[in-house]
Amino acid sequence: MSIVLGPHQYGKAENRIVRVYRDSPRHEIHDVNVSTALRGAFDPAHLVGDQGAVLPTDTQKQTAYSYAKEKGLTSIEKYGLELGTHFVDDVEPVSGARIEIEEYAWERAVVDGAEHDFAFVRKGQEVRTAAITVEGKGDEQKTWVVGGLKDLVILKTTGSEFHGFLKDEYTVLQPTSDRIMATSLVAKWRFITPTEGGATGAAAWEGFDWEGTYAGIKQTMIEVFATLHSLALQQTLYEMGKAVLERFPAIGEVRLSAPNKHHFLYDLSPFGVANDNEVFNADDRPYGLIQASVLRSDAPDAGPAWDIAGGFA
Numbered sequence: 001m002s003i004v005l006g007p008h009q010y011g012k013a014e015n016r017i018v019r020v021y022r023d024s025p026r027h028e029i030h031d032v033n034v035s036t037a038l039r040g041a042f043d044p045a046h047l048v049g050d051q052g053a054v055l056p057t058d059t060q061k062q063t064a065y066s067y068a069k070e071k072g073l074t075s076i077e078k079y080g081l082e083l084g085t086h087f088v089d090d091v092e093p094v095s096g097a098r099i100e101i102e103e104y105a106w107e108r109a110v111v112d113g114a115e116h117d118f119a120f121v122r123k124g125q126e127v128r129t130a131a132i133t134v135e136g137k138g139d140e141q142k143t144w145v146v147g148g149l150k151d152l153v154i155l156k157t158t159g160s161e162f163h164g165f166l167k168d169e170y171t172v173l174q175p176t177s178d179r180i181m182a183t184s185l186v187a188k189w190r191f192i193t194p195t196e197g198g199a200t201g202a203a204a205w206e207g208f209d210w211e212g213t214y215a216g217i218k219q220t221m222i223e224v225f226a227t228l229h230s231l232a233l234q235q236t237l238y239e240m241g242k243a244v245l246e247r248f249p250a251i252g253e254v255r256l257s258a259p260n261k262h263h264f265l266y267d268l269s270p271f272g273v274a275n276d277n278e279v280f281n282a283d284d285r286p287y288g289l290i291q292a293s294v295l296r297s298d299a300p301d302a303g304p305a306w307d308i309a310g311g312f313a
């Protein structure tokens, strides 16, 4: 038996970068949280404390901020591709990079009925996410892009049933043909990396409509949630993922994670008051947790696309 160093990576986590575009009086803002992780020939740093190959995490931070100006920071997927490919292409000991990004949306303040040029209100809605993985240099380079969102809280007051389930001696749940369905959705979608033209890295995605795709996928999932008469949250998730794949050829797989935010009918009978699906107790825990992946049968191999933070906590 001997003790060996296993997989390792290092980087600067949670760089809070706010990029303001002020080229016109109507400013734009992008508010992000960027984590970098580099993989490569860093064994000596761990084994003997030799930093010769180690690009400091501080340098990674400086690069992340500088790229917000040099390359621009509009679509987080594009920015992540540029940052990730830079580390792998331009820093000799780096053979792979993982860039994880969250974006917090702001909307314009409304003053006298008009959108303000430079005052914003933080949107209480979902957080947009991206995870970019880069492996290998030059012609051998491969990139994987996962877009997504989290904390999208959605609820419908009817159009949801749950019955016909398996029962055993511990089953007390009553079937229902009309219930509230609510969740705080986490969705991630894996893009199919374009291969035409032989371009690799960020160049392979040149001109891709990241913004339109994000808005379209979010809208598609909301529409399915609203319009599908649901027999279970499992069915709703599958149909959401299926609709995204049908409408967006650039997506190969969708992964959905949905806490079932239970709304229990409150018992008003002690007061002699009927409760016809009008008063509920919004329970916060425990919650059912329904998770599903929906993919094209011919989707390219996922490689390390889903390996959030390389499997480290």
Ligand SMILES: O=c1[nH]c(=O)c2[nH]c(=O)[nH]c2[nH]1
Binding pocket: 162, 173, 231, 232, 233, 234, 260, 288
């Ligand atoms: O949509 C649901 N799926 C379940 O698997 C489940 N289990 C449960 O108790 N309630 C629900 N609802």
